[in-house]
Amino acid sequence: xxxxxxxxxxxxxxxxxxxxxxxxxxxxxxxxxxxxxxxxxxxxxxxxxxxxxxxxxxxxxxxxxxxxxxxxxxxxxxxxxxxxxxxxxxxxxxxxxxxxxxxxxxxxxxxxxxxxxxxxxxxxxxxxxxxxxxxxxxxxxxxxxxxxxxxxxxxxxxxxxxxxxxxxxxxxxxxxxxxxxxxxxxxxxxxxxxxxxxxxxxxxxxxxxxxxxxxxxxxxxxxxxxxxxxxxxxxxxxxxxxxxxxxxxxxxxxxxxxxxxxxxxxxxxxxxxxxxxxxxxxxxxxxxxxxxxxxxxxxxxxxxxxxxxxxxxxxxxxxxxxxxxxxxxxxxxxxxxxxxxxxxxxxxxxxxxxxxxxxxxxxxxxxxxxxxxxxxxxxxxxxxxxxxxxxxxxxxxxxxxxxxxxxxxxxxxxxxxxxxxxxxxxxxxxxxxxxxxxxxxxxxxxxxxxxxxxxxxxxxxxxxxxxxxxxxxxxxxxxxxxxxxxxxxxxxxxxxxxxxxxxxxxxxxxxxxxxxxxxxxxxxxxxxxxxxxxxxxxxxxxxxxxxxxxxxxxxxxxxxxxxxxxxxxxxxxxxxxxxxxxxxxxxxxxxxxxxxxxxxxxxxxxxxxxxxxxxxxxxxxxxxxxxxxxxxxxxxxxxxxxxxxxxxxxxxxxxxxxxxxxxxxxxxxxxxxxxxxxxxxxxxxxxxxxxxxxxxxxxxxxxxxxxxxxxxxxxxxxxxxxxxxxxxxxxxxxxxxxxxxxxxxxxxxxxxxxxxxxxxxxxxxxxxxxxxxxxxxxxxxxxxxxxxxxxxxxxxxxxxxxxxxxxxxxxxxxxxxxxxxxxxxxxxxxxxxxxxxxxxxxxxxxxxxxxxxxxxxxxxxxxxxxxxxxxxxxxxxx
Numbered sequence: 092x093x094x095x096x097x098x099x100x101x102x103x104x105x106x107x108x109x110x111x112x113x114x115x116x117x118x119x120x121x122x123x124x125x126x127x128x129x130x131x132x133x134x135x136x137x138x139x140x141x142x143x144x145x146x147x148x149x150x151x152x153x154x155x156x157x158x159x160x161x162x163x164x165x166x167x168x169x170x171x172x173x174x175x176x177x178x179x180x181x182x183x184x185x186x187x188x189x190x191x192x193x194x195x196x197x198x199x200x201x202x203x204x205x206x207x208x209x210x211x212x213x214x215x216x217x218x219x220x221x222x223x224x225x226x227x228x229x230x231x232x233x234x235x236x237x238x239x240x241x242x243x244x245x246x247x248x249x250x251x252x253x254x255x256x257x258x259x260x261x262x263x264x265x266x267x268x269x270x271x272x273x274x275x276x277x278x279x280x281x282x283x284x285x286x287x288x289x290x291x292x293x294x295x296x297x298x299x300x301x302x303x304x305x306x307x308x309x310x311x312x313x314x315x316x317x318x319x320x321x322x323x324x325x326x327x328x329x330x331x332x333x334x335x336x337x338x339x340x341x342x343x344x345x346x347x348x349x350x351x352x353x354x355x356x357x358x359x360x361x362x363x364x365x366x367x368x369x370x371x372x373x374x375x376x377x378x379x380x381x382x383x384x385x386x387x388x389x390x391x392x393x394x395x396x397x398x399x400x401x402x403x404x405x406x407x408x409x410x411x412x413x414x415x416x417x418x419x420x421x422x423x424x425x426x427x428x429x430x431x432x433x434x435x436x437x438x439x440x441x442x443x444x445x446x447x448x449x450x451x452x453x454x455x456x457x458x459x460x461x462x463x464x465x466x467x468x469x470x471x472x473x474x475x476x477x478x479x480x481x482x483x484x485x486x487x488x489x490x491x492x493x494x495x496x497x498x499x500x501x502x503x504x505x506x507x508x509x510x511x512x513x514x515x516x517x518x519x520x521x522x523x524x525x526x527x528x529x530x531x532x533x534x535x536x537x538x539x540x541x542x543x544x545x546x547x548x549x550x551x552x553x554x555x556x557x558x559x560x561x562x563x564x565x566x567x568x569x570x571x572x573x574x575x576x577x578x579x580x581x582x583x584x585x586x587x588x589x590x591x592x593x594x595x596x597x598x599x600x601x602x603x604x605x606x607x608x609x610x611x612x613x614x615x616x617x618x619x620x621x622x623x624x625x626x627x628x629x630x631x632x633x634x635x636x637x638x639x640x641x642x643x644x645x646x647x648x649x650x651x652x653x654x655x656x657x658x659x660x661x662x663x664x665x666x667x668x669x670x671x672x673x674x675x676x677x678x679x680x681x682x683x684x685x686x687x688x689x690x691x692x693x694x695x696x697x698x699x700x701x702x703x704x705x706x707x708x709x710x711x712x713x714x715x716x717x718x719x720x721x722x723x724x725x726x727x728x729x730x731x732x733x734x735x736x737x738x739x740x741x742x743x744x745x746x747x748x749x750x751x752x753x754x755x756x757x758x759x760x761x762x763x764x765x766x767x768x769x770x771x772x773x774x775x776x777x778x779x780x781x782x783x784x785x786x787x788x789x790x791x792x793x794x795x796x797x798x799x800x801x802x803x804x805x806x807x808x809x810x811x812x813x814x815x816x817x818x819x820x821x822x823x824x825x826x827x828x829x830x831x832x833x834x835x836x837x838x839x840x841x842x843x844x845x846x847x848x849x850x851x852x853x854x855x856x857x858x859x860x861x862x863x864x865x866x867x868x869x870x871x872x873x874x875x876x877x878x879x880x881x882x883x884x885x886x887x888x889x890x891x892x893x894x895x896x897x898x899x900x901x902x903x904x905x906x907x908x909x910x911x912x913x914x915x916x917x918x919x920x921x922x923x924x925x926x927x928x929x930x931x932x933x934x935x936x937x938x939x940x941x942x943x944x945x946x947x948x949x950x951x952x953x954x955x956x957x958x959x960x961x962x963x964x965x966x967x968x969x
Contacts, residue, residue, distance in 0.1 A: 100129055113139055117167060135161040143167060267963060270919045274956055310361045313471045314352070316340045316368035318376070321480060325367060328476035334361075340368075341379040342851025342882070345396040347957045348378065354950070356403055363412050364404050365471050370417035371779065372786045373424040379850070385427050394435065401436025412439040414467040420444035420459035422786035429459065441467065451481040536563055632791040636711065639784050640702060643695050649763075649773045650688040656756050657767055658685060671748045679738050683728035687774055694718045710798025715785065715805035722812050728774060729819055736768060775820070778813045785809065821848075832881060836890050838909040842883075850882045850962055853955045854892060855944035858932065868926045878944060879907055880935075882959060885966055887935070888912045889942060913937035915966035920959060 100108040112134055115123060120139065124131040137155070140163035144150070149170045155162040311333050315322055318340035329335050336355045338348060369376035374384030387393055405411030413432075419425030419442035432440040445456020455478065458467055468477060540559045658681040664671045672680075697714045742749045757766040789802045828849050829842040858872040881888040890907040897903070913935075923932035923943070931952040932945040946952040 098127075098129070100133060105133070108133055109136060109138060113142075117143060117171075135164050137161075137163045140164040140167055144170070267916065267919060267967065270921060274920060274922050274960060310334070310356075310359055311363050311365075311470055312336065312352070312355060312361045313365040313367060314338060314348075316377070318369050319367060324476065324480045325472075328472045328480065330471060330473060333471050339851075340376075341849070342958050343378050343954065344957045344961050345378065345381060345392060347954045349396060349399055350953060350957075351950075352400070352403060360411075361404050362410065363414060363467075363470060364400070365414040365416060365467065367416040370415075370419070372418045372420075372422035372783050374428070375415060375417050375419070383428070385424050385431070388428060388431050388435075397432055397435055401432075401438040404436075404438050406437055407433075407439040412441055412467075414458070414470070415440060415442040416454050416468070418443050418445065418453040418783065420457075421453070421783065421790065423790050424786070426459070426790075455481060536560060539563070632707075632788065633705070635784060635788045635791060636702065636705065639711070639788070640698055642780055642784070643691070643698060646773060646777055647688070647691050647695050649770055650684065650691060652762055653681070653684055653767070653770050654688060656759075656761050657681070660756075661752070671752050672742060672746065676738055676742055679731070680735050683724070683731055683735070684771065684774070686724045687728055690718070690721055690724050708797070710792075710796070710801060711788070712798045712801025712803075712805050715781075716801055716808065719805060719808040719812070722808075725774060725812070726815075729816060732771070733823070735771070739767065775816055778809060778816060781809050782806065782813055825849075832888075836881075836888070836907040836909050839888070839890070840909070840912065842888075844885075847883055847885055850884060851955065851958045853880045853882070853946065853951065854878070855880060855946055858929070858943040858945055860943060867924060869928075870926070871928045872932070872943065872945075878910075878942065879905075880944070880955075882955075882962055884915075884962060886912050886914050887918055887959075889935075911937065911940060915963045918963060920956065920963070922956070 120134045124134045144163055144167050149166060151162060151166055313329060313333055313335050315325055315337045317337060319325060326335060326337060334355055336351060338351055374382045376382050383393060404413055419429055421444055429440045429442055441458050441460055443453045443456050444459050445453040454468055540556045543559055661672055661677050665674060701711060701714060743753060758764050785802060785806045792799050792802060825848045833839045833842045855878050857875050857878045859875050861871045861873060877892040879890050879892045889910045891910055893906045894903050895906050917938050919936040921934040923934060931949050933956060935942045935944060
């Protein structure tokens, strides 16, 4: 039977209609009176307004006549309009609050000022009401301008009305902000609009102090950022019984991270908490857009995060501590950050003090102010696996990229920390990485022996090789007792053995002959100088200078490798009329890096000359300032770096001789098992090492030292240049990311815009409401299709998601089709409370379309809305 939509007040008896209207509040009754004359007559009846007046004690001073209409309503409005809130001066007179007495002229000025302020406030309120009435449909509630603030019982703002009216930009911004304020907050732990942190069975309250021995029974938790290279190996090295939380570096907010921590702790307090993220000696790269340093530590959002984080850990008096796996203890700024965090939270914060160039071995060094016996990394991790990871992190990351691509789809439904542990264990077992370091040293020794054998042309090769290995072994054993660790001040015995063996191999001049020129007469002098500095016990400042010299020598060796293995043979082939590459291509690929080699050779020579007679009064700041004045050579290299890579790729594809040349020389013993593109990465990484070394050197340089001012100037100089390099990296990474998205999303418009970057991708199900006339709690929905939401810093891209299967294969791949894109400053978001028929749903509304979406899990919904809310607010603030 066909149903007609009619006004209920015209078909129901009047007393039933009045009974329905009696449930409305006064403002809603006034709004309903604007719908029609029939509704106006019903909503102004005295039987509706008299109870509302009597409840406040507002009685009519007369008896209404029989024909008088709306007397109680008019009386209610008159009483409300006369209500007022007392100002501080009036409150003092009424309630006797304590204020200092004022003179008559001061009181008169205050009265005039209050009168002016009150007049301005009422004028703005009146103007605001007029603007809202222009865009508000007559059936909307008087308490808000749309459905956004009371979505549980209010009808939604009509899309057609919004299109027809054409909201003013300022009003549309207010609507967007109102929608963000109406979203559920993490702090709400009850009610339909909350995100319950824990199940009712296990909830004890995160902030609760429980004196029972089982409450904080040595509970340890470690947070691991997905930005850490080869983080799966780090997850696999976590000890049994330690709570691990792997979080996404991109697309999370501080509030979202707190939510994940609370859920992992399950209402308990931790004895210790480790944070394993990117960073340097000055700041912690905790999340995308959140580099925590001394400058932004006291921002309200950041401060609130650390205060709440500290409340999840036992206080310092009970032995609680937070361990930051970032070398903050190696600089003054980092130590100041740790001090501020400890004062802010009342919890002890610690970080490693060691410096390491080209690796993550600083986490295995001494830790600042450690009052307990065990090193922090020993609390959370298996030391052997962590040592292996810290030495080979970059190489493992390159391998794991392909492993993630193959295994991650199979583990899509698992929690991230579980899938990371599985992938890490697979890599650890499959590659036998526990023996990589030993095998690497054995292979290096055999390679050196074979090279000497080829030069000697001995008749007894086995005997010659055995004698060579015996001599090498005895020489390394002798040097072993003299060496010290370069990245630590007071190393532990186990890691001491590991690092000494590696440093002996690095300091042996025979190992560097393949990359350093044989005509370099200063090489032996450099090695002797390093040995002399190693025996020096002047203090930590000498250790930093020693590390600077060692790392600079190693860096120059890598640049020498590019010249000796690649540039020189190609130039020789060109000169002998058997050219592999043209002179123009050789100049494009190698000219800038050879200029860098010349600059750093001079820098190394200046360091050598200064350190020949090194003493407490000497410094290196002046040398760094001279080096920094010539950084335009590096600028040319970084500007031409994309052109260099494209030229190599083009020559590799089009010139077979060059392709064969690279195949012979890439990843050999002479190149330290690196390819030419990998060798060209060293200049960009070196500046981060310079900054860490300069900060560590300034930390151990007294304030009255003559080198103190030069070190500060050198730090600023190198830091500014490092910022330029980071900006170039970021721009290239953004462009590649946007081009990848544009390639996989069919029909996608051009995404390449300046300063645009991806924040988060969320897979959701698009729903359709079967009957919008009923209340939210009774509505039913049907699943229409799958969507993928791509959140950028300035727009939201909506695409449909499908699945493509390949015949005779179990795996599948996702396909995407562009639907729409909406600017964030025009996006409205509304939460749909969980009900019997729907869970984890929300509404995203643009100027012309809206999408009802639902995530698979409640955590995904909260994390997505939190990231979306922050992105919209940032877009509105621009």
